[in-house]
Every structure is written in structure tokens, then in C-alpha cells.
Amino acid sequence: MQGKRKSSMGGGAMLFVLSNFKLLLMLTLLLLSSSCNNLIISASSQTIVKTLPGYPSPLPFKLETGYIGVGEDEDVQLFYYFVESQGNPEEDPLIVWLAGGPGCATLRAFFFEIGPMQIQYGNYIDNVPALQLDPNSWTKVANVIYLDAPTLTGYSYTKTPEAVRSSDTSSASQTAEFLRKFVRDHLKFLKNPMYVTGISYSGIVIPIITEELYKGNDEGLEPIVNIQGYMAGNPLTNKSGDINSRLEYAYRMALISQELYELTKTDCNGEYAEADSNDLQCMLDLNEVNKRVGDINIQQILDPDCDPATNLVRSGNPVIKGNRRFLQAATPIEMLTDPAQSSLKDTFCRGDLYNYATLWANDESVMKALGVREGTVKEWLLCNLDMKYNYGKPSMPQYEFDVKSSVEYHERLTKRNCRALIFSGDHDMMVPHVGTRNWITSLNLTITDSDWEAWYAQGQDAGYKTTYVRHNYSLVFTTVKGAGHTAPEFKPEACYEMIKSWFSHRPI
Template identity: 45%
Template sequence: MECRSKIVTFSSLLLLLTLQSHFTVPTNSKTIVTSLPGYPGELPFKLETGYVGIGEKEEAQFFYYFVESERNPEEDPLIFYLTGGPGCSAVITFFYQIGPFSFNFDNAPENITMTLNPNSWTKMANVIFVDMPAGAGFSYATTKEASISSDSIVVKQAHDFLRKFLIDHPKFLKNPLYISGISYMGLVTPIVTLELYNANERGDQPALNIQGYILCSPLTDKFMDFNSRVEFAHRMALISDDIYKSAITNCRGNYVNAETENLLCTESLNRYKECTSGINMEDILEPLCNKSDVKPYCREYYYDFAAIWANDEAVQQALDIRKGTIGTWQFFNTTMHYVEGKNDTFCYSYDIHSSYSFHKKLVSKNCRALIFSGDHDMTFPYVGIEEWIGSLNLAVASPWEPFYVNSQVGGYEMTYTQDDYSLTFATVKGAGHSVAQYKPKEAMVLTEKWLASKNYASSM
């Protein structure tokens, strides 16, 4: 989940057959990009794009954008960022959330220009943005087998990608490493993080300086997170006390897997759905709309900028995209993208239902976690996050308190610890699902402060 679009193409299978027949898989490649269409002059930061091949014959080719820190690339942390969906392109993260650019939305989509993002995480960290799995963004597969993916496959491929990337970029091996993910990647990110710790303990080489993980509005447990929407709706006054009490009593706290023969529960949930069906789940304060009607304001309209920009031949040439490897660039791959209750598709299996047990295993590591959520996000509400964090039974190191941005309350945070493990949980005031998109300054300040609070000791 996380990105929203309605673009669907049906040329993928034909393209795959073409790749199988005619395309020779090259070795890993990388390009230093010094200019991009839509931005005047040379880029004021170092941008590298390229492909990393994964698999015995590198059948899965993953496209990435790597931006070195604009502050101190030799010392600043390295963040490996996994975009949600699954199947969303990293372009959403690069342009709409934490990347160095923003589109200038004052122009029409046909006249795209870009501005620098003053709240880019690249001002404090080296960041790898990757199109993953194959079939997302500019990433592709050269065989039918490699085009089929799953949550578990993404875990392995993310680990393999990062290891190959750092072998090819050895000067970043000693930088403090954090795995970061948003939305659906909350199921994947903790597992990748744990795998890196375990690899170091096994003595796998090269050792990676893993320090922890960062999650934004994560999906952690499909039952817990979806179930928490009812309580969230009550806290936000979307349903009345009467409806909420009725749901608690009649459904006994189980709203996701309610028994169909329980008519009283069904009636309670129907009342809940009637009250919330017209609500924008990603931000309950924004109107629920579609791109065909941009009045009232519709955030999805601005996603068209990415599609027009990324499909521009001059842009693809500047990024050094391999010709003929994808058809029309898509904001996200609709056959992979998850919504509640969706079954496996022909190309993707949603085989991880909860990452909670992996969070619990990480408690035994020398590990740090930052988990933050928009307090107006109903997709995966902060209520569910509070519930599973509470189940970890950690000690409170610092109580619930506000954090400030420009002398104003930006949100609230608290920190838990156990031995060498620490977890900071924060809510960002007024933010929706993709926090950095709704409240970019607050997301940056929160993350920068958290990163700076660590005196790094090598985990290698």
C-alpha cells in the first residue's frame, strides 16, 4: 500500500517474452547523473543511478537512485529505503517524500520543472532508493520465473541487493547502516534488518555496519493493524460512543474476522462502515476524491507529474535507463499492489502476514528502531502500532512528550529500551499516511534528531 494510481498496462507478458528472446543481461552498471530534464543547470548533489542484478544469472535487474549525503558522505549514515505497495516505484519516495527534489506543482503536468527539497533526508544521510520487486518502476526481469515475486522473495532480494551494492561501493561499508521502509514494507523491513544482524553473527563477508531500522506508518500485523481502524475511528470522532460500544460488545474486539452468523456484530460493523466509507483513509482530513474531479483538492492529481516525467525519453536517457526493458513506466504495478483482503496474484504472493515476531527477535540485538506515524492516518493507524509495541514489554526510557519544530509542537514521542535495544515511537501532528509527504519538515527533524542521538559503535 502507500501509493495510489489507476494506471494499468497489459503489455508486461509480451515485453517479458521479448526480453527472454533478445536481451542479454549485462553486469551491474552505474552512471553519475549530473543534470536532469526539468532542473536548470548541474545537480547540486551527487546522484548515481544504476542496476544491480540478483539471481544465479542475474535474472532480476533492480534499478536504483543513490544520493550521497549533502553534508558529510564519509561519516553520515547510509539509509536503504524500501518503498511500499508492494510494487510502487521509488520515484514516489524520491520526489514526493524524502528525496532531494520536488515537482513544481504550480505548472501544468505538461510543463514539468523541479525544485530542491529543503527537507530531503539526503541533507543528513546517504540514501539508496530502489525499485523493488522486479516489475516496479524501472526494474525488470528477464525470465518468467524472475518476474514472480513475494514478500519472502523481496526480503532475500533486498538483502542480496544491499550486499552487492556495498561490495561495489566499499567506501560506505563503515557508515552506520539503517534499513528503512514505509507502509507495506513494514512487513519486510524488520526481517531484512534481522537477516543483516544474523549474517554478521555468522561471519558473512563483507560485514555490514547495521545499526537499526526506521519505519513510517508500517503494516506490521494484518489482523492487528486493520482491526485497529475501529478504535481509531472512535478516537477521531468518526463513529459515536454508541457505535463503538456496540462493536466492542457484539464483535468481542474482532472486527476483521467477524463471524457472518453474528448478526449483531454485522449490524455494528455496517454502522461503522456507513460512517467511514466517505473518509480518505490516507488522511482523514483530506477529501475523498478522484483525479477526474480535482475540485475539491485531490492529491492524486499530482502523481500524474511523475508518470509524465518518468516516461519522457530525455529523462530516461539522463537516468541511463536500458532501452526496451520496460514498457510504459507505471507509478505502481497494479498486479502487485496490496489492499486489505487481496489474494495472491499470478505474479506476487503476500506470504508474510505479520512481522511482529521479528521485531521481538531484534530486541535481543544491539539495535535501534524509529517508528513514526501520522496521527490522521487510518490506513495503518497509530493505535495498532501502539498495541504491538506494548506487546514487546519494553521498559519506558523516556515518557510520552512533545517534540518541537520551529517552536511549535510537531508531534509526540516516547522511547523504550531493553538491554542494548531501543525503540522510539512517534506520532506526527496533522500528518497522513506518508508522513514526509504531508509534514516534510517534521519528518526530517524527527529523523535527524533520532540519528544524531546515537554514539555509534561498530556492529561488525
């Protein structure tokens, strides 16, 4: 009896041990499963894209897309396209490219400005616009991150309603955070020279982001990034100064007479963007100015103006429109599915071309190929109009314009070991080169070599340049002959030659 009892007790103890072992095994498997699931979630935020709808062959470059969470609790999920350099990815610069708006998707740069692909207008493959390679892609000489920022731009989204609202300063902070996290996740680019770059309204945030990266390094934030400088094209910088410069630009380009220019300058005391609305004579002068430029496309003064009349400077209620009807993903998209009906047969409107990008980006097969998270974006827009900047207008529902001028950040960067390239299309009246030159002059830098010297691309005069220095800081300012807003879209060959020289530390 006792033996049996011992046997029985021993069997019970063994059963208990086995049960614990099974429980431990189950817990271990559960933890491993959870860990694997976490790895899968992490991996799913980085998608290696080998083919794209609209392009008939495997991509001849390495394209990665994904999300990186920033801000409090990473509630802001920023979407990016990353193309490794087709030259020497181990040594070529790592740059982030920001579009304007704010709120314009970086796919615009990917297709129309500095990206590796172009759209074949009027051609379709499997009901999406056909794509072709861009011979002037900046990815030939740089590793390029095309970033949808701020939030609710392109495919970027938020996890909470509270995270929707953004601003100049918060967007800059989130982009700096994004870049550190990107390098953390891509350590092989840790030593590559990093540059913050972009176009148009991003001129407000580019120097802020750059300074924040330098400061983060000073404070020992990990990882330490190899920030070397920044680049800005057609950059809005001093908002009132840039708008004021439109009058001088209009006069220099013979769009208004010398008499009207001088009269307006005197009557308005040189202030047009914020002119006193009670000053009747100034308002009358500005009204005359606006009459004469009302049919001019201020983004490229040689292009047809496909919008209603545009005010050049303030006149009563300021209206700065420009050629913006392409921003809305409206009904023309349906028309473009039949190439024979394309409006390209009629008066050329550059904005019509952007509708192809909207059609492509909203296609389900495209979103799947890019790894866009299902249900996060109801409709992809080339530009989110809830963030669009119009001088003199109040902040928008989703965005606060809390930086009037970023010149002070450029001033801070002059104390750094830093390189800068600022370029402007000389046919851009939205952010005229004369205003850009004005704020650069205010930095009180020293001009090296000759001032306003011609630079060349393909054996032709491609614009003019001035180089400035202060201690370890250098800034090159160039105009791009014949280019509008934005320069790489209008003069891709010249801009490619320009940046190829600058990235390699050769004279432009």
C-alpha cells in the first residue's frame, strides 16, 4: 500500500512537472510567436519594392518604402520612398527631400523634379500611367529619401486625431527625429554625408531641421548623424520679404513700367505684402500692378496661366493663387484614363500633367506595391489643401504657420562647419530670386571670387552664381536660367549638373 502510494505520489509529482514543462514550453512558444510578430510588424514598415505598376521591367535601382513613427507615442507615421544611389551608395551623400505646400506629397519630386522615374503622358500599362526612367535623376549621385512630411501629406497618417495638427516648428522637429531614426534603422549610411534638402515652402523648415540635427549631435543624441549642410530650391524664407520682392521682379522682367514701379515703391514706402489698407494711394497703385500681372503665371512667367487672375502683391484681400488647380484630385482624373481625350491636345496647362500622378498613386495595385498600410489613406492628394500656404491668410485647420522668417536659422548655421546651396529659377515670380538674394545679403557673408559669375551645363550658360563664406560656413547661390518654380522640373539637365558638382565639392 505504501509502495503503491509512493508510486502514486511519484506519478502525480511527475505529472505536475510535466504539466509545468508543457506550460513553460507553451509560454516560450507564445513569447517567441509574439517576438516574431513584432519583427514582422517592424519589417512590414520597410518594403523592398522590386517592381512598380506602370513600369514593364524590374526596377534597375533599389527602392525601399516604409513608415517611421515620430512625435509623442509615435502617433505621427511618416511615409517615405528611399532610393539608394545608383553611383556609389557607400560614399555618396544621404539626402532627404521635402516638397512644398506645406502638404504637397513628395511623389511630385519622384516623378517631376529629381526622382528616378517619369510619367509617359498618354500611355498606360494595366490601366495605370506608364513610367519610364529619368536620365537626370539625382539618385545617380546621392542616396535620396523622399519624405511625405508634415503629417497627412501623401501617404503619411496619424494614429490619433490629436496628432493631426502640425506647424512649421513641430514639422521641423518631427523631420529631424525621422532622420535620426532612419539612420538608426540603416546603419550602413551612418557615415555618409547628410544634407537636408527641398523646394518651395520647405525653405521655411530646412534650416530649422539642419540646426536641430547639429544641436542634437552637440547634445549627444544617438545616433550621431554626419550632417554636413543643406540645400534649398526656390525657397520661401522671409515670407514678407519674398512677397515684397515680386514687385521689383515684375519691373526687372518688364511686366510693369518703371513709372508704375517707382510710384508704387514711393506711395507704399517699399511695403507691399503688409501695406496699410487705409492708404488709398498705395492700394490704388497695387491694384494697377495686379491688373498688369493678372494673366501671368507666377510660377513660370513664360507658361500659359490656366487660373483666374492672380494678385502679385497685396490688394485689399490678398489672393496668391498661382497655377494651383492641379492640387485637387478632381474629376479630370477619369478623363485621363482615355489618352485620346487628354487635354494636352489643347492649350498646355502644366497642372494637367500632375493628374497622372494622382491617378497612379490612388490605384490599389500601386498602394499594394508600395506597402501602403490599408485603411490609412482614403484618397491620395498631390497637395493637401488643408495646409496650403497663402500669404496673409490665417493658419489652416491642420497647420499653423508659426515661423514668419527662417533667416535667423540660416544665421545660426553660419557659425557651424556647414555647406549650403540655394538655387532659384530666374523665371519664378512666386519666390523671386531678387528676394532670395536680399536675405542672403543680410547674413553679411564674404563674397569669394567674382560676384554673379556665369555657370555652365552642357557647354551653355545655365545661370549665374555667387559664393559666400564665413569661417567654416559656405553658401553658394545660383540662378537657373529659364527655370520657374520649381527649378528642377523646368531645367532638369542643368540642375542635375549643378548638384553633381556641388555634392562632389567641385565648383559649380
